[in-house]
Amino acid sequence: MNKKWTIEEIRDYVKKNSDSVLLSTEYVGYSQKLLFKCSCGNNFEKTFTKFKGSNQKKCPNCQEARPSR
Numbered sequence: 001m002n003k004k005w006t007i008e009e010i011r012d013y014v015k016k017n018s019d020s021v022l023l024s025t026e027y028v029g030y031s032q033k034l035l036f037k038c039s040c041g042n043n044f045e046k047t048f049t050k051f052k053g054s055n056q057k058k059c060p061n062c063q064e065a066r067p068s069r
């Protein structure tokens with residue numbers, strides 16, 4: 001049961017849970033890539049699912065490089 005997010009809820013979530021800002025003004029579905037602005041000034045694209053679930057709340061530059069294996 002997936003919650004249906006609205007763009008307002010997502011913007012709010014991003015504001016409260018990260019240092020990034022949501023730039024996208026439309027949300028169609030969970031597979032859609034959204035545009036974020038990182039606190040460093042970089043823009044980056046990510047699906048909200050990844051942003052929220054995979055703890056990827058920063059741009060690739062700021063995202064701590066974690067060895068994948």
Ligand SMILES: [Zn+2]
Nearest residue numbers: 038040059062
């Ligand atoms: Zn950044």
